Amino acid sequence: MRVAVYPGTFDPITNGHLDIIRRAIGIFDRVIVGVAADNYKETLFSLEERVKLVKAVTRDWPMVTVKAFSGLLVDFAHQEGAVAIVRGLRAVSDFEYEFQMSIMNKKLAGDLETVFLMTATEYSFISSSIIRQAASLGGCIRGLVPPEVERALLQRYGFL
Template sequence: MKIAVYPGSFDPVTNGHLDIIKRSAKLFDKVIVAVLHNQSKNPLFDVKERLDLLKQVTEELPNVEVDCFSGLLVDYVNQKGIHSIVKGLRAVSDFEYEFQMALMNRKLNADVETVFMMTSSEYSYLSSSLVKEVFKFKGCIKGLVPDEVLAAMIKKYRE
């Protein structure tokens, strides 16, 4: 069985993320969307909320599983017996960073391959940080995030 992990912070999950998830699910028998728990960041949504949102927006994809991890990604893939990492690329700047990470992961485990997927052109400018900033200043993010995420963001900002 070909299993891949698609790691990220997903704070929040965007339609760009969802595009990569859906396309990865066509290439692999199973895709694990793994939320990075990074204690040094101050996220909008906590890990449990991000896991719940990802489960909601991927529920129609039977071969997609949602999980979380902390620490090194290569330790997570070793623990799970995974040999493929999926990374979405929006621009050359993403490639430079992700290329370094892929080489480091390969240095730590030569059996791990990173598969780069170009984002669909309609999402090439989209990032979670940008979505949060636009929303914070009352800009429209409809169509940039799944409806479930938009509802959760509205609720979160009302609190």
């Protein structure tokens, strides 16, 4: 069984993230969405809330498992029996950082491959931080995030 880990903060999960998960399902037998506890960022949603939202929006995909993790990604991947780490790229600007991370992960765990998937064009401008910013100001985020996430954001910012 070919298992991949798709790690991220997912604060919140967007339709761009779901596009990557959907396509990773076509390549791997099982995809574990690893929600990072150690992200060195101030998050809007707690780790538990982020895991709950990711589980809610991937519930119809039985080959997807959602788990929180902390520590080194490669350790988590090994623990889960993964052979690959999936990363999404929106633009060329993402590539340099992701390339550096993949080289470091390869140094730490030579048996793990990193698979880069380009986000679909319609999602290439979406980032969780842009979604949070728009939602905080009452902007329309419909179609950029799943309805469950839209509702959670509107509630968090006091628009519901």
